[in-house]
Amino acid sequence: MKTAEIKVTVELDENNVPENILWESTDSTNKEAVPVKSMMLALWDQSYKNALRIDLWTKDMPVDEMKVFFYQTLMTMGDSFLRATGETNIIEDLRDYCAHFAEKMEISK
Known part of the structure; x- marks a missing residue:
């Protein structure tokens, strides 16, 4: 081990x-x-x-970087959830929300 x-x-x-x-x-x-x-x-x-x-x-910590940090964290949490559970339908919803979050926070991808 x-x-x-x-x-x-x-x-x-x-x-x-x-x-x-x-x-x-x-x-x-x-x-x-x-x-x-x-x-x-x-x-x-x-x-x-x-x-x-x-x-x-x-x-x-700059606020604009905090917004990107949250966005990236949400996206990677979705990736981890998908790997852990195989739940594809809800991940599409989460990714849609992340796109909405990025738009509202004016984050360029």
């Missing part, structure tokens, strides 16, 4: 607002921590049958 570790370091200001987010993985070819402006982590708690989430972004 192989084991990999993902480490997220969040540097906070005096008001506990993220200033820097760094992530690294023992399984990555890049051995240095990579700075990011935003992250979303979702975990499934099987005992309680609910999602546990951590959504963080730095105080200097």
Whole structure:
């Protein structure tokens, strides 16, 4: 069995607002921590049958980039859901919504 570790370091200001987010993985070819402006982590708690989430972004994360980040996250969640369940019909609906989201947020693809 192989084991990999993902480490997220969040540097906070005096008001506990993220200033820097760094992530690294023992399984990555890049051995240095990579700075990011935003992250979303979702975990499934099987005992309680609910999602546990951590959504963080730095105080200097640009709003226009946050819109693109959400759009891309929604799209990739759809891809993951399709691979996990094979539910093709609902994925078409989700992709339609993502197109609507991109249009409303004025995101160029």
